[in-house]
Amino acid sequence: MQTVLSIAVDALAYGMVLFIISIGLSVTMGLMRVINLAHGAFAMIGGYFASYAARDLGLGYGVGVLAAIVGTVIIAIPVERFLYRRIYGQPELTQVLMTIGITFCVIGIANFAFGPTLKTIPLPQMLQGSVDLGFRTIATHRLFSIVCGLVVAGALWFLIERTAFGTRLRATVDNAAMAASLGVRTQVVYAVSFAVAIGLAALGGVLGAELLPVEPYYALRYMVTFLVVVSVGGAGSIPGALIACLLLGAIDTTGRYFAPEYGEFFFYLAVIVIVTLFPRGLAGRFR
Amino acid sequence: MALSTQSTTGHGQAAAPRRTDRGVIGAAAIVVFGTAGYFVFPDNLALLTHIISTMLLVLAIDLVTGYCGVATLGHAALFGAGAYGAGIAAAHFGITEPLTMTLVGVICGSIAGLISGIVVLRAHGLAQLVLSIAVIHLFQEAANKASAWTGGSDGLSGIMPDAVFGRFEFDLFGQTAYVYGVALLLVTFVLLRILVRSPFGMLARGVKEDPVRLAAMGASVQSVMIRMYIISGAVAGLGGALSAISTQVVGLDSLSFTLSAETLVMLVLGGTGSLYGAMVGTVVFMFFEDTVSAANPFHWLTIVGALLIAVVLFAPKGLYGTAAAFFERRSRAGKGRDGA
Amino acid sequence: KVGVVGPFSGPFALQGKNFKAGIDAFFALNGKKVGDHDIEVVYRDVPTANPAQSKSLAQELIVREKVQYLAGFYFTPDAMAATPLLQQGNVPMVVMNAATSAIVTSSPYVVRTSFTTWQTASPIAKVAKDAGVAKAITLVSDYGPGVDAETAFKTAFEKEGGSVVESIRMPLSTNDFAPMMQRVKDSGAQALFVFLPSGPPTLAFVKAYNENGLKAAGIKFLATGDLTQESDLPALGEAGLGLTTTFHYAVSHDSPENKAFVAAAEKAIGNPAELSFPAVGAFDGMYVISKMIEATNGKQDAKNAVEAVKGLSWTSPRGPVSIDPDSRHITQNIYLREVAKDAGGKYYNKEIQTFEKQGDPGLAALKK
Amino acid sequence: MNTLFEVSNLKKNFGALAVTNNVSIGMAAGDRLALIGPNGAGKTTFVNLVTGHIKPDSGRVTLSGEDVTGMRPAARVQRGLIRSFQVTRLFPDMTPEEHVALAILQRDGKAGRMSGHYSAKPAVMKEVRETLSILGLIELSHLKVREIAYGQQRLLEIALAMALKPKVLLLDEPAAGVPQLETTRIERALDQLPKDLAILMIDHDMDLVFRFATRVVVLAAGTVIFDGSPQAVTKDQRVREAYLGSYANAGSAA
Amino acid sequence: MPAAPLEVVNLSAGYGPTRVIEGISFSVPAGARLAVLGRNGMGKTSLFATLAGQTRRFEGEIRLGGRDIAKEPSATRARAGLGYVPQTRDVFPTLTVEENLLVGLKDRPKDAIEEAYGMFPRLKERRRNLGSQLSGGEQQMLSTARSILGKPNLLLLDEPLEGLAPVICEELMAAFGALATTGDMTILLVEQRIQSALDFADSVIVLERGRIAWQGTPQALSGDQATVERLLGVGGLH
Numbered sequence A: 001m002q003t004v005l006s007i008a009v010d011a012l013a014y015g016m017v018l019f020i021i022s023i024g025l026s027v028t029m030g031l032m033r034v035i036n037l038a039h040g041a042f043a044m045i046g047g048y049f050a051s052y053a054a055r056d057l058g059l060g061y062g063v064g065v066l067a068a069i070v071g072t073v074i075i076a077i078p079v080e081r082f083l084y085r086r087i088y089g090q091p092e093l094t095q096v097l098m099t100i101g102i103t104f105c106v107i108g109i110a111n112f113a114f115g116p117t118l119k120t121i122p123l124p125q126m127l128q129g130s131v132d133l134g135f136r137t138i139a140t141h142r143l144f145s146i147v148c149g150l151v152v153a154g155a156l157w158f159l160i161e162r163t164a165f166g167t168r169l170r171a172t173v174d175n176a177a178m179a180a181s182l183g184v185r186t187q188v189v190y191a192v193s194f195a196v197a198i199g200l201a202a203l204g205g206v207l208g209a210e211l212l213p214v215e216p217y218y219a220l221r222y223m224v225t226f227l228v229v230v231s232v233g234g235a236g237s238i239p240g241a242l243i244a245c246l247l248l249g250a251i252d253t254t255g256r257y258f259a260p261e262y263g264e265f266f267f268y269l270a271v272i273v274i275v276t277l278f279p280r281g282l283a284g285r286f287r
Numbered sequence B: 001m002a003l004s005t006q007s008t009t010g011h012g013q014a015a016a017p018r019r020t021d022r023g024v025i026g027a028a029a030i031v032v033f034g035t036a037g038y039f040v041f042p043d044n045l046a047l048l049t050h051i052i053s054t055m056l057l058v059l060a061i062d063l064v065t066g067y068c069g070v071a072t073l074g075h076a077a078l079f080g081a082g083a084y085g086a087g088i089a090a091a092h093f094g095i096t097e098p099l100t101m102t103l104v105g106v107i108c109g110s111i112a113g114l115i116s117g118i119v120v121l122r123a124h125g126l127a128q129l130v131l132s133i134a135v136i137h138l139f140q141e142a143a144n145k146a147s148a149w150t151g152g153s154d155g156l157s158g159i160m161p162d163a164v165f166g167r168f169e170f171d172l173f174g175q176t177a178y179v180y181g182v183a184l185l186l187v188t189f190v191l192l193r194i195l196v197r198s199p200f201g202m203l204a205r206g207v208k209e210d211p212v213r214l215a216a217m218g219a220s221v222q223s224v225m226i227r228m229y230i231i232s233g234a235v236a237g238l239g240g241a242l243s244a245i246s247t248q249v250v251g252l253d254s255l256s257f258t259l260s261a262e263t264l265v266m267l268v269l270g271g272t273g274s275l276y277g278a279m280v281g282t283v284v285f286m287f288f289e290d291t292v293s294a295a296n297p298f299h300w301l302t303i304v305g306a307l308l309i310a311v312v313l314f315a316p317k318g319l320y321g322t323a324a325a326f327f328e329r330r331s332r333a334g335k336g337r338d339g340a
Numbered sequence C: 001k002v003g004v005v006g007p008f009s010g011p012f013a014l015q016g017k018n019f020k021a022g023i024d025a026f027f028a029l030n031g032k033k034v035g036d037h038d039i040e041v042v043y044r045d046v047p048t049a050n051p052a053q054s055k056s057l058a059q060e061l062i063v064r065e066k067v068q069y070l071a072g073f074y075f076t077p078d079a080m081a082a083t084p085l086l087q088q089g090n091v092p093m094v095v096m097n098a099a100t101s102a103i104v105t106s107s108p109y110v111v112r113t114s115f116t117t118w119q120t121a122s123p124i125a126k127v128a129k130d131a132g133v134a135k136a137i138t139l140v141s142d143y144g145p146g147v148d149a150e151t152a153f154k155t156a157f158e159k160e161g162g163s164v165v166e167s168i169r170m171p172l173s174t175n176d177f178a179p180m181m182q183r184v185k186d187s188g189a190q191a192l193f194v195f196l197p198s199g200p201p202t203l204a205f206v207k208a209y210n211e212n213g214l215k216a217a218g219i220k221f222l223a224t225g226d227l228t229q230e231s232d233l234p235a236l237g238e239a240g241l242g243l244t245t246t247f248h249y250a251v252s253h254d255s256p257e258n259k260a261f262v263a264a265a266e267k268a269i270g271n272p273a274e275l276s277f278p279a280v281g282a283f284d285g286m287y288v289i290s291k292m293i294e295a296t297n298g299k300q301d302a303k304n305a306v307e308a309v310k311g312l313s314w315t316s317p318r319g320p321v322s323i324d325p326d327s328r329h330i331t332q333n334i335y336l337r338e339v340a341k342d343a344g345g346k347y348y349n350k351e352i353q354t355f356e357k358q359g360d361p362g363l364a365a366l367k368k
Numbered sequence D: 001m002n003t004l005f006e007v008s009n010l011k012k013n014f015g016a017l018a019v020t021n022n023v024s025i026g027m028a029a030g031d032r033l034a035l036i037g038p039n040g041a042g043k044t045t046f047v048n049l050v051t052g053h054i055k056p057d058s059g060r061v062t063l064s065g066e067d068v069t070g071m072r073p074a075a076r077v078q079r080g081l082i083r084s085f086q087v088t089r090l091f092p093d094m095t096p097e098e099h100v101a102l103a104i105l106q107r108d109g110k111a112g113r114m115s116g117h118y119s120a121k122p123a124v125m126k127e128v129r130e131t132l133s134i135l136g137l138i139e140l141s142h143l144k145v146r147e148i149a150y151g152q153q154r155l156l157e158i159a160l161a162m163a164l165k166p167k168v169l170l171l172d173e174p175a176a177g178v179p180q181l182e183t184t185r186i187e188r189a190l191d192q193l194p195k196d197l198a199i200l201m202i203d204h205d206m207d208l209v210f211r212f213a214t215r216v217v218v219l220a221a222g223t224v225i226f227d228g229s230p231q232a233v234t235k236d237q238r239v240r241e242a243y244l245g246s247y248a249n250a251g252s253a254a
Numbered sequence E: 001m002p003a004a005p006l007e008v009v010n011l012s013a014g015y016g017p018t019r020v021i022e023g024i025s026f027s028v029p030a031g032a033r034l035a036v037l038g039r040n041g042m043g044k045t046s047l048f049a050t051l052a053g054q055t056r057r058f059e060g061e062i063r064l065g066g067r068d069i070a071k072e073p074s075a076t077r078a079r080a081g082l083g084y085v086p087q088t089r090d091v092f093p094t095l096t097v098e099e100n101l102l103v104g105l106k107d108r109p110k111d112a113i114e115e116a117y118g119m120f121p122r123l124k125e126r127r128r129n130l131g132s133q134l135s136g137g138e139q140q141m142l143s144t145a146r147s148i149l150g151k152p153n154l155l156l157l158d159e160p161l162e163g164l165a166p167v168i169c170e171e172l173m174a175a176f177g178a179l180a181t182t183g184d185m186t187i188l189l190v191e192q193r194i195q196s197a198l199d200f201a202d203s204v205i206v207l208e209r210g211r212i213a214w215q216g217t218p219q220a221l222s223g224d225q226a227t228v229e230r231l232l233g234v235g236g237l238h
């Protein structure tokens, strides 16, 4: 029983960290229909900003998070204007090519500017250490990520499903020309959504840095994980992504606990089974 | 460079007889560039052979991605199966005759194609992409675990192919391997060229463009795709076998996500849905990578990234595809207003 | 002319950078000339383990660049792939990192100046025993070197009379180690031995070790130096303090040779925080190559070049070393170190115990 | 009457909505049946159920006495049950010529061949040209479908159905988007088909329907509310209210 | 917004290098009803799409209420009062019926939506359905309702009757007529049901290969059987 509880706690914590990093990708892939393989690159840029602000300038964690989001979005604006705008609505493979290109460039530049070593983001006193749950301990910052994940999920769901902006965004993605003919300024809608997605990426990069440390190869190293999580959940669905993260987190954690040497097997077999059963993603059932 | 000059002959609208000509020109180009490569880069034959084996994999991806519209990031599974098949045959069963090894590779590739086809075709779009990723990881994990057979992460070594026809040794200079590779490529190209123009090739394009319509014509979409996956597996397996024979080692990387992704990038770079695009993309990418990484091994990734971005911005259909479309448009603009 | 194959880009670019720093440091200290021969170095990039690419690059180096020596090789399969070329190309290979025991057996022209996983993993078993550990658990990444480390530790530890209660192999891609920590706790072991490739996972591992209360529970942390390589220490920060590892080299090693080496290498690499163990392998590799050039007077003669360095002994930045004539592998001191913080707030590996003149127990195990 | 094609007690619900509610329709060889009904009555859904694009909740579909209910769409097509789509479904990057050639090869079971090119087969090319010229598409035969006007794409839909040599042909609004004055092309094309074939046509163009049909079935809210002759349908009060409107008066004169 | 006059001067447009609209000029006063006729592929859709800003314009002016909108993007044209019901309906497949109606509206006026439902009760029944789950005719209704909701001063209707049941056609044409007569909208209509179009319009242009081949009143066209056969197809009017 203890073991089960313990695994559940680990799974929840891991799943929420996955969620908070991948949710921005779910927005770009599902809502904007851009296969944004550079998502990790933006998360990484966020990490660098936070690390620079919090560690090198000693400004503290909160400022670091803020700097990450603002800084990354500012960097993303010209990238959106000159690169992404060219691939909205293009075939998937073209998007893959472009975003991989961007990822390569970001890696190269990060390597050049910051060197290949790991960068850490010092946690504030409050988030350091562990909390005793009675049957085991868990790191405080993981609890923090769980809370942040839930807040982000709620806010995002509201924005997309319950506001006029959300309706316009979904319309634009379905058929940009027609949306424009109804008076929707599609470019503005895209730019804003992209900024939101990138902001989320940066936030995820920072909050997840304890588990997935920031270094130049971050951008590629976790790309597959993000991609899998988002698609299993059903791209563009917030509840879907949440469920997928928790489910995959649970499978992964359980696999690692009971048979670590076959961890990969379990994980990917589970992915195959889930995708076969829910070809449109887990959220196919819920929407 | 290389094959890209082929694009001048246009694309698409040409009447049937001209298409046959293009096939002949393509085959001739392979012979010409193959020979040229031999004499112009006599010291670089290992790289050229490496390019050819990769090219076979890229062609294989083109068959399912470019022609059938299946998005895949796991095609190296078929390549790796061919490589390990040929390698294990030589290292563990003493089958060292190169042609037989190649055949073993082709068969293993086809089987892997069948297996991954069955899995990957259970979904569409993004989900399909993810299935292909899962497949490649499972294949790699399996190869890692079966280290008694595959050498695990140390790689499978001890592959000593005999001389081709008992006469041409696989030596340090890689001449035999290169010529052997060019010959395989030529045969494959001709066969694939026939295949993609055949009624079956049309069915495949139909699958890509609208599977519902195809089913309403009475064709079984699944069976077309599975057959294509098997053929694709044979081609990829051939590439793998060539790689195993020429380098005499097989590593886990030949079954990796990285290789799958990189080759997909090469295909898109050249242009999907055309055999020339696949070949041009491979040659350009690998030459570029080789030159840039030799010139500056520390920062070549940035430059390759910039190349990819530039291609999307200025040649959105890929290098070959865009050139072909350009010439087609020019020839059509000459003819004036169409249709009505 | 020397061709160096290593990971100069990609996730392992740091290690490639260290190769180059070691080589540049050698030139800075000893000049580029051996007798009247200029040493010229050509670099080739194999970003991740990729034997086919490694082989074709090595082939290109030999055939086109006409190099007389092959060197570098961070990954075992890359080195293994190139060994069949040596005889035909009449080229010796100096392995500057790849740490699987078997490489030296694959060709008589291979000399290694780095270490083997067996070599660095065995002594820690004794350390564990001395600290009173009877039951240990091993956690290794599920790939060649990881498995090597596991068997090495197990063999040595059992020889010391300890018992390994459980051996866990983790997928290379693991980034959340919390579940494993739970298992370690449940296993009742008094110490854990871990082997991971250096890089991001090490950080996550150490954090998990601390956060899941293992440190607090007094479970001893044992590892090879890969886990606390100097370039990762700033990132580990406080969490790393007190970790004990065994390894062949610490940047902090106290000797005049090392001071000179570190000064030169830090200059070469640019950022001193990035300096780590592959640099010393490369440095000594160049030393061996310079001796080979001296012996053959610049002629291409692999057999005599290798003959000439068999039994060679010198004082390396890491301490006294020699090339074992039989295995052509380096015999060296292995140090037990503990991560500490110096006066300037910099983290470093403090050497606290020396195991002298360690050969490679892995080869012996291989022969059995 | 020897039934060629029989649908019995077909049912389908989307959630709470009963789109197809216990529909039974039989057709004999040579039947010319029009299926009409208000928008959203379930006509397209009926076709989708019959061809296997949607799975029914219950009910049976038989073709020449064989139960085809559980079969895949392609298998039904191979048995001669052919449909056209209300919203065109074509291959955007292929030419009309390729479309028709592929349909012919598929019908003859030769589409799986891995060598040769259709243009080298005179018999195929002859049939392709004939089919395209009946529908006035011959000038467009080498353009990509994405470049031809929507109305012409509709005609190509019909060309495909013809090329497949159906036994039972289900046409879902074949004349939608085709100018009223050109629907004659479609009628001529249908006239070319063998007489013993059963055709079910859905359309909202009553002129066309009354020229074509020998029997009319009216579907409303998923239920058959009328099955009888074209003359009788204009007199049925329910049909007039639910569907025909003032057409009932003007139309019967046409 | 009151209805606005439309003036088109020497408009050419096309796809890639091919021109499908060539030098078209015409003008319609505020509140007019113009029918655009022509056989398949003659450029009717292309003309409307060019006016709406969805097809590339090569040259020419488009003046809506006196303002040249030819260089403006689609969204600006829409905001200037141009409503477009495309031939392919272009319902947003992943949005519900209600969301489809809301896309073009700045706030969420309940009464406007109710008005649309009043016009098409069928849509109200299916308000929670996704666009992709509608029948052909329902999509057509939705597309039309969506454009009218924005109260445009110029409405382009590309085959709005396609796929609609005869009763609904009648009701719809009556509703369009009412919108024009109250002076709320100028309406341009493409329709294959020629009789309906002629009954509705007060002037007609016929396109042939991207050019205006005939221009005049509906009565004149009905009387000219030769022109009808030449430009609109064999068979003639019933």
Ligand SMILES: Nc1ncnc2c1ncn2[C@@H]1O[C@H](COP(=O)(O)OP(=O)(O)OP(=O)(O)O)[C@@H](O)[C@H]1O
Binding pocket: D014, D017, D019, D037, D038, D039, D040, D041, D042, D043, D044, D045, D046, D086, E126, E129, E133, E134, E135, E136, E137, E138, E163
């Ligand atoms: N997947 C679905 N989920 C829910 N409702 C659906 C689905 N598909 C169709 N419907 C509903 O079923 C009803 C019948 O649709 P169908 O397309 O069969 O109508 P139809 O008779 O062909 O109408 P039309 O003449 O307008 O083409 C419609 O009200 C439609 O909204």
Ligand SMILES: Nc1ncnc2c1ncn2[C@@H]1O[C@H](COP(=O)(O)OP(=O)(O)OP(=O)(O)O)[C@@H](O)[C@H]1O
Binding pocket: B338, B339, B340, D146, D147, D148, D149, D150, D151, D152, D177, E015, E018, E020, E038, E039, E040, E041, E042, E043, E044, E045, E046, E047, E087
């Ligand atoms: N996307 C496109 N690319 C190239 N050519 C096109 C494209 N769309 C239409 N055309 C061509 O433009 C011409 C006019 O087409 P358009 O769709 O405007 O005709 P239409 O009069 O609306 O016909 P219909 O009655 O069939 O709807 C046609 O010859 C068509 O082939």
Ligand SMILES: [Mg+2]
Binding pocket: D043, D044, D045, D086, D172, E135, E136, E137
């Ligand atoms: Mg319908």
Ligand SMILES: [Mg+2]
Binding pocket: D149, D150, D151, E044, E045, E046, E087
């Ligand atoms: Mg049109």
